[in-house]
Amino acid sequence: MNSKLSLSSTAMMNDGHKIPLIVGDGTEAPQGKTTQDVILWALESGYRHIDTASRYDNEEDIGIGIIRSGILRDQIFITTKIWDMDQGYESTLKAAETSLSKLQTSYIDLLLIHSPRPGPQKRVESYKALQELVKRGKVRSIGVSNYGVKHLKELMNIDPEIIPAVNQIEIHPWNTRKDIVSYCAEHNIIVEAFSPLTRGKKLNDCVLVGIAEKYNKSTAQILIRWVILNLNLLQCLQNNFITLPKSINKKHIIDNTKVYDFVIEEEDMKTLGSLNENFIAGGMLNILVF
Numbered sequence: 244m245n246s247k248l249s250l251s252s253t254a255m256m257n258d259g260h261k262i263p264l265i266v267g268d269g270t271e272a273p274q275g276k277t278t279q280d281v282i283l284w285a286l287e288s289g290y291r292h293i294d295t296a297s298r299y300d301n302e303e304d305i306g307i308g309i310i311r312s313g314i315l316r317d318q319i320f321i322t323t324k325i326w327d328m329d330q331g332y333e334s335t336l337k338a339a340e341t342s343l344s345k346l347q348t349s350y351i352d353l354l355l356i357h358s359p360r361p362g363p364q365k366r367v368e369s370y371k372a373l374q375e376l377v378k379r380g381k382v383r384s385i386g387v388s389n390y391g392v393k394h395l396k397e398l399m400n401i402d403p404e405i406i407p408a409v410n411q412i413e414i415h416p417w418n419t420r421k422d423i424v425s426y427c428a429e430h431n432i433i434v435e436a437f438s439p440l441t442r443g444k445k446l447n448d449c450v451l452v453g454i455a456e457k458y459n460k461s462t463a464q465i466l467i468r469w470v471i472l473n474l475n476l477l478q479c480l481q482n483n484f485i486t487l488p489k490s491i492n493k494k495h496i497i498d499n500t501k502v503y504d505f506v507i508e509e510e511d512m513k514t515l516g517s518l519n520e521n522f523i524a525g526g527m528l529n530i531l532v533f
Contacts (some may be wrong), residue, residue, distance in 0.1 A: 251291065254485070256408040257431045260384045262353065262485065263292035263320050267522055268342050274301050277491055282308025284493045286319070292485070294437075296324035296357055297338060303344035305321075309346075316348060324357040324388055330365040335372035339381060354382045355411055358389040366394065367401055374405050384408045388437075392426045398429065401521040409485075411435040416515040417445055417522035434483040441524040452520065463495065468507055469515050 253261040259448065278301045282293060286309070302323060309319060323346070329338035333438050339354060354376065356369050373385040386409030387398070398407065410427050414420055414436035427434050446462045455462045507515075 258384050258408050267507045278304035281491050284496050286312040288497050291319045294322045298326040306347040312329040320352045322353040324355040326357050327361050330361040330369040332368040332372045335369045339376050353384045355386045355388045359394040394421055409433045411437055413438045413525045415439050415441050416518040417520050419519045436470045438525040439466050444524050
């Protein structure tokens with residue numbers, strides 16, 4: 244692992260745009276001042292990737308938080324998503340305009356289809372709309388979220404003008420999704436790992452706690468570091484990984500950045516990698532059935 248990585252490091256996506264590489268702030272905070280404060284804390288801590296979605300119903304507060312930070316727009320990478328009920332060609336275009344308005348920005352850095360659940364026809368229509376938004380200059384990069392291999396193959400089979408730059412899926416030691424990660428690597432699609440902290444559901448796992456004590460780190464820091472190292476290994480691509488931990492706690496937001504001063508030994512990486520049980524922490528139904 245490159246020891247020079249920092250919160251300002253970026254990766255090159257397949258469309259030529261750069262995405263902040265290290266620990267994007269996965270924002271799913273409630274409306275109001277809480278979200279605005281989370282954004283301020285994150286940006287003050289050095290985060291430059293803000294991840295949200297129309298489904299989270301907090302885009303307006305995120306926009307306010309970004310403006311309050313005083314950081315120039317071109318120094319912040321914003322990801323948002325098209326929710327299931329908004330999928331379809333015209334409705335996707337309309338939903339993107341709504342997100343732009345709420346975020347108070349003239350462009351979105353990365354726009355994703357939130358899930359494959361609405362079915363094949365709407366998936367195709369929505370992706371065509373994303374491509375149109377790129378042509379109009381409203382969106383810079385496009386991709387998908389919660390897509391399994393069959394959904395990615397379906398998309399590639401329509402021979403899109405713009406290959407998805409990102410697939411955002413849940414990844415942690417209890418849900419490794421090696422098949423999806425390998426397929427994405429084969430097609431130069433960056434994998435973003437959401438819920439790497441299992442939404443707190445596995446932070447007290449005895450195996451994880453033992454490893455954390457060994458490195459004098461929190462269990463959350465171990466999980467973030469594991470995701471970074473594991474995705475790098477599985478994708479066989481240097482620096483081709485993003486991890487999106489979520490927190491509304493200021494201390495945790497800061498602590499989540501302190502994961503680059505140690506490397507987990509190979510034996511411990513294997514131990515964590517052996518824990519897979521296809522455990523879904525994020526609440527999304529099994530993506531492979533849609």
